[in-house]
Amino acid sequence: MVFWFSILSSMDTNSPVVVLVQCEQKDSKCQRLSNTIAVFSVFVLSVICMAVVITKLKETNKSFPNTRKPLHSYPKVNDNGTLQIISRDEWLAQPARNKTTLQLPVPLVILGNTATEECSKKAMCLLRVNTIQSLHMDIRRWDDIGYNFLIGNDGYVYEGRGWDNQGAHTKGFNSRSLGVSFLGHFVHHLPSERAFVALKLLLEEGVRAGKISEDYVIYCQRQLRSDLKSPGQELYEEIMTFDRWKEYGQEV
Structure with a gap:
């Protein structure tokens, strides 16, 4: 071998x-x-x-150090204490079929939540708002998205029907209120701090611009409609601590 x-x-x-x-x-x-x-x-x-x-x-x-930047590099929100409203054009809103003008200033602000997924990034919030409008207009056959404004956990305010047009958020109260809704459920937790800052700035701007009465009252949707649990329990209990919140029937 x-x-x-x-x-x-x-x-x-x-x-x-x-x-x-x-x-x-x-x-x-x-x-x-x-x-x-x-x-x-x-x-x-x-x-x-x-x-x-x-x-x-x-x-x-x-x-070689990593110099790659995020795909979506948005500025920080509300850090400088300013209100930032995202227009209908930016979230690609469909035109409203019909509009009913509000008699301003309104005495009521009605808060709720959208009962959808939350969003903490602007890109996702844009999609959420667009989807909600499609639900309201294409499925429920409303004239437009139901809310006057929507607020995301990103701290931006998204223009719905805006300051001047009557919403479709709380039957029986739409003609004398602005409907503002947080994007999400909030049954067991609260929106982000930035979302609360955005709400505060929005209401201050509404009063300054003559869209909301100086002695306005805050209600939640669930106070005015027995068939709704909006906003979620955790958020509802937080709103009840606001100075402008009242039990139904106690408005000035």
Whole structure:
């Protein structure tokens, strides 16, 4: 029986070493051993090469700091104490079929929630508002989105029917109120702090611009409609602590 070994090496100690075994063709056992060693050697060589490549890539990445920016790089909201209202054009609103003008200033602000998924990024809130309008107009056959304004956890206010047009949020009260709804459910938790700041700024602007009475009263939808649980319990209990909130029938 004849054995011979071929060793591949170099001066680089990291280079792999491959051992090949050749037998006489008549010795089948030896031939199988030779084939097994050859296959195993190729596998080991591949693993070592991959490890070397990965190590080199890691070293290269360390040399170049990550300068990639987020896809959606929006400015921080309300940090400078200003109201930021996203117009209907920006969220690609459908034109209203019909409009009924409000008699301003309105004495009531009615708060609720949309009972949809929440959103904390502007891009997702834009989609949420657009979807709500489609539900109201295409499924319920309303003239427009039901709310005057909507507020996301991103801290932006989204224009619905706006300051001057009657909403379709609380039957029996739409003609003398503005309907403002938080995007989400809020049964077991509250909207973000930015959302509350946005509401405060919106109401202050409404009074300043003569859209809301100076002695306005805040109600929640669930106070005025027994078939609604809007806003969710956690948010409702928070709103009940607002200075302008009243029990139904106590408006000035």
